[in-house]
Amino acid sequence: xxxxxxxxxxxxxxxxxxxxxxxxxxxxxSTGDMFRTAVAEKTEVGLLAKGYLDSGEYVPDSVTVRMVExxxxxxxxxxxxxxDGFPRTLxxxxxxxxxLKSQGKKLDKVINVEADTELIIKRLSGRRxxxxxxxxxxxxTQPPKVENVCDRCGADLIIRPDxxxxxxxxxxxxxxxxxxDLLKYYKNLDLIVTVNGGxxxxxxxxxxxxxxxxxxxN
Ligand code: AMP
Numbered sequence: 001x002x003x004x005x006x007x008x009x010x011x012x013x014x015x016x017x018x019x020x021x022x023x024x025x026x027x028x029x030s031t032g033d034m035f036r037t038a039v040a041e042k043t044e045v046g047l048l049a050k051g052y053l054d055s056g057e058y059v060p061d062s063v064t065v066r067m068v069e070x071x072x073x074x075x076x077x078x079x080x081x082x083x084d085g086f087p088r089t090l091x092x093x094x095x096x097x098x099x100l101k102s103q104g105k106k107l108d109k110v111i112n113v114e115a116d117t118e119l120i121i122k123r124l125s126g127r128r129x130x131x132x133x134x135x136x137x138x139x140x141t142q143p144p145k146v147e148n149v150c151d152r153c154g155a156d157l158i159i160r161p162d163x164x165x166x167x168x169x170x171x172x173x174x175x176x177x178x179x180x181d182l183l184k185y186y187k188n189l190d191l192i193v194t195v196n197g198g199x200x201x202x203x204x205x206x207x208x209x210x211x212x213x214x215x216x217x218n
Contacts, residue, residue: 001080002026004082004084004109004110005084006111006183007114008117008172008175009120009172010119010124011113011120013084013113014084014136015142016113016205018135019205020082024080024082025080028082029068029071029072029081029082029084033085035053039053049063054162055167056171058089061091061095064086065095072103088175088178090178090181090182090185107189107191108212109191110189111195112186112192112194113197113204114194115196116198120168121168127160127163128144128148129160130150130155131155133152133155135152137150193207193212
């Protein structure tokens with residue numbers, strides 16, 4: 001099963017991704033996580049990407065596409081993957097089709113999580129993330145069991161640097177500018193499963209599972 005999940009920042013993509021990967025036993029490939037790790041480890045890609053992440057702008061395709069291509073050739077992706085945060089532009093989507101074709105793979109579904117801007121801003125202002133395992137929490141709607149401590153691995157939670165108001169607004173703007181073309185592209189390929197990110201987590205997940213099983217030719 002090779003899947004892709006799309007949605008604006010704060011739509012709940014990350015949470016749904018965890019559930020999807022557990023249920024279908026596939027690997028979560030998040031370009032945002034990969035870039036954050038690269039920045040933290042000060043790798044060549046990380047040094048290049050830092051400024052873009054800080055401002056909420058997209059890292060150039062030449063860097064992003066290569067990083068994804070390399071990641072998808074890894075052994076742990078052979079059983080299936082869930083791409084999260086890639087592609088974000090039509091150009092990246094076209095590159096992805098080529099990459100998958102060259103690896104003898106195809107996308108099975110594209111999950112589109114919709115959420116309005118007001119909800120996103122509310123969510124991101126309370127978001128706390130684990131810098132170690134990537135788990136995501138919300139101060140009000142999904143707090144950790146112990147204040148500021150990750151349930152999964154015990155690390156101290158942090159506020160993502162790009163969750164500050166100014167960057168969030170820019171990230172939403174950048175997303176909206178690019179996602180319409182992308183959605184059209186995947187609609188034409190008849191791959192889209194749309195869910196409402198404003199619904200409760202369990203409801204969204206059920207809808208996603210139903211969407212994945214519909215017209216499932218595997
Ligand atoms: P995310 O965690 O998906 O919101 O990504 C965080 C940041 O990583 C974005 O604001 C971009 O700066 C960068 N990034 C992640 N995925 C991509 C992508 N597909 N293309 C370009 N930049 C990306």
